[in-house]
Each structure stands twice: as C-alpha cells, then as structure tokens.
Amino acid sequence: MDKKNKILLITICALFFIAGFFVTKNIVDKKNKEQFMKKEMINDNSKMVIKQMDDKVVFSEYIKDKYDAKEVFKKDGKKIAFLTFDDGPSYLSNDILDILKKYNIKATFFVVGNLAKENKSIIERQIKEGHSIGNHTYTHNYKNIYSSVDVFVNEVDKTQNVIKSIVGSNYDIKLVRFPGGSFGDRLNPYKEAIKKKGYYNMDWNALNGDAEGNNIPKEKLIQNIKSTIEGKNHVVILMHDCAAKKTTVEALPDIIEYLISQGYEFKALK
Incomplete structure (x- = not known):
C-alpha cells in the first residue's frame, strides 16, 4: 500500500x-x-404534588377511593372505620404515616392552618400517600375562633387557602372539623355559615380519648376504642397527631389490629 x-x-x-x-x-x-x-x-415531592393537584383529572383519580362524608352515617351493612387525626401536623405525624403505610390504610388528617404552613413536607407526604386533608381552623384558639361567626369562617377559609397553596389549587376536599366538636345547638350559626360556603362539617362517634390529657397509657386508649365502637358499623374515630400525643402513636398498631379483628375495613373521607 x-x-x-x-x-x-x-x-x-x-x-x-x-x-x-x-x-x-x-x-x-x-x-x-x-x-x-x-x-x-x-x-421533588413538592412540585410533583402541586402539579398533580393542579390537574383536575389527577385530582378526580385521587378522590375516587375516598368515602363521601355525607354518606358516613347511612346504614349499608358494612363495617367501616374512618381513622381521623386532629391538631397536626407535627413530628409525630410522620410516625403515624409510617404505621398507616405498613397496614396500607388511608386516613383523614384535620390540620391546623398555621401548623400546616410550618410543616409543608408532612402535608405533601400525606397527599402523596393517599390520605385526605381536612380543615381544623387556622389557630385552634377557642377564645378567638368562637368569638364570632365571621372570625370562624375566616379561619376556615385561611386554612383552606394554606392547604391549596401546598398541594394544589384543585384540591377540593372541603371537610371541616370544629375544635372541640360541633355537638349541640350552640354552634348552629357557625355550621350554617360554613355550609353556605360549601364546607361540610364532620364530627365523630368513637374515640381513643387522647384529648383527655397527655401520656395517657396506651392500654387506656385501646380500651376507649373498644368501648366507643361497640355496636357500630360505621365508626369515625377521633385521635390526635399533635406533638404531645406520643402514646397515641404507641397505641395505633394495636388499635388497627383490633379493628381488623372485628371485621372493619378502612377508608379516608372526602
């Protein structure tokens, strides 16, 4: 070559x-x-969650398996437990989420607006893992929120805006739980006011009793569940995920196991 x-x-x-x-x-x-x-x-959980909840199609898929709160107390022969947690989010919320994930259970978290604003990542996780977010006013300050109907409604609206700012503008679950509950006639004007704005009030018919104090022995919490669900098919169970309720976390697996043994299935609310 x-x-x-x-x-x-x-x-x-x-x-x-x-x-x-x-x-x-x-x-x-x-x-x-x-x-x-x-x-x-x-x-990037934050951006993903916001993008999802800004999509009406995705939101409609998200709520598909949620139970309509307006139908909760209608008799259908099924045994359904609705686990609800008030006063969070706090660091204990993540422990509760870990337990719920282990059992593949969806729950409803009634959040305090100012705490949600400070703990956005927990709200994002709750949504990402399929739970529902309800509204528990912005400050949870009884003296303030019950000072007038207008103040109460403003607190609810403010919290709803916080929730939407975290998870997306199309998040349209408008469940409200009154701090202390709305039992009796005294709060009827408050209930009527939020109803006119499209909210739905959700009380409870069973509880673990953790509102009675902090560090209540877990055995007592479990017993309270057993006694308050007796004879009921649909049970909306009040518990708390604020920072002081450590024994609620400790008792939760046993509470879930007991409910399973009694034939209950679990649903989140919408």
Whole structure:
C-alpha cells in the first residue's frame, strides 16, 4: 500500500471513530438526562404534588377511593372505620404515616392552618400517600375562633387557602372539623355559615380519648376504642397527631389490629 492510500485509510478510520464516539455520547447523554429527569420527578415531592393537584383529572383519580362524608352515617351493612387525626401536623405525624403505610390504610388528617404552613413536607407526604386533608381552623384558639361567626369562617377559609397553596389549587376536599366538636345547638350559626360556603362539617362517634390529657397509657386508649365502637358499623374515630400525643402513636398498631379483628375495613373521607 502506497503512502497516499495509507493516509486515506487512516483518515477514514479516524472519521468512523469520531462519528462512533459522538453517537455513543449522544445515547449516553440522552439516557443520563432521562434518568436525571426521572430522579427529579421522584425526589421533588413538592412540585410533583402541586402539579398533580393542579390537574383536575389527577385530582378526580385521587378522590375516587375516598368515602363521601355525607354518606358516613347511612346504614349499608358494612363495617367501616374512618381513622381521623386532629391538631397536626407535627413530628409525630410522620410516625403515624409510617404505621398507616405498613397496614396500607388511608386516613383523614384535620390540620391546623398555621401548623400546616410550618410543616409543608408532612402535608405533601400525606397527599402523596393517599390520605385526605381536612380543615381544623387556622389557630385552634377557642377564645378567638368562637368569638364570632365571621372570625370562624375566616379561619376556615385561611386554612383552606394554606392547604391549596401546598398541594394544589384543585384540591377540593372541603371537610371541616370544629375544635372541640360541633355537638349541640350552640354552634348552629357557625355550621350554617360554613355550609353556605360549601364546607361540610364532620364530627365523630368513637374515640381513643387522647384529648383527655397527655401520656395517657396506651392500654387506656385501646380500651376507649373498644368501648366507643361497640355496636357500630360505621365508626369515625377521633385521635390526635399533635406533638404531645406520643402514646397515641404507641397505641395505633394495636388499635388497627383490633379493628381488623372485628371485621372493619378502612377508608379516608372526602
């Protein structure tokens, strides 16, 4: 082979090598970009949650398996337990979420607006794992919230706006739980006012009794559940996930096991 042909051959080989390098690089770059985007979608929970709840189709899928609160006390022969947690979120909310995840149970969290604002990541996790978020006023300050109907409604609206700011503008579960409950006639004007604004008030018919104090022995909490669900098919169970209720977390697995043993299924509310 003469020198000229040899140089030509080397040049052709070099061109093939360079072309192969760039093709391979493009494939690798594309794969890395796809993996990066996938990782970002998984890790950036906040943006994912907000994007999902800003999508009406996704929201309609999210609420599909939720139970209509207006139907809770209608008799259908089924045994259903609605686990509800008030006064959070707090650091204990994550412990409760871990337990619920273990049992594949969905619950409803009635959140205090100012605490939700401070603990956005917990609200995002609750939504991501399929739970419902309800409204428990913005301050939970009895003296303030029950000073007038207008003040109460403003607190509820403010909390709803906080929830939407975290999980997305199309989040339209408008459940409200009155601090202390709305039993009796005294709060009828308050109930009428929120009803006119499209909210639905949700009390309870069973409880673990953790509102009676802090560090109540878990055995007592479990016994309270047993006694207050007796003879009831649909049970809306009041519990709390505020920072002082450590024994509620300790008792929760036993409470769930007992409810399962009694034939209850579990639903979140909408």
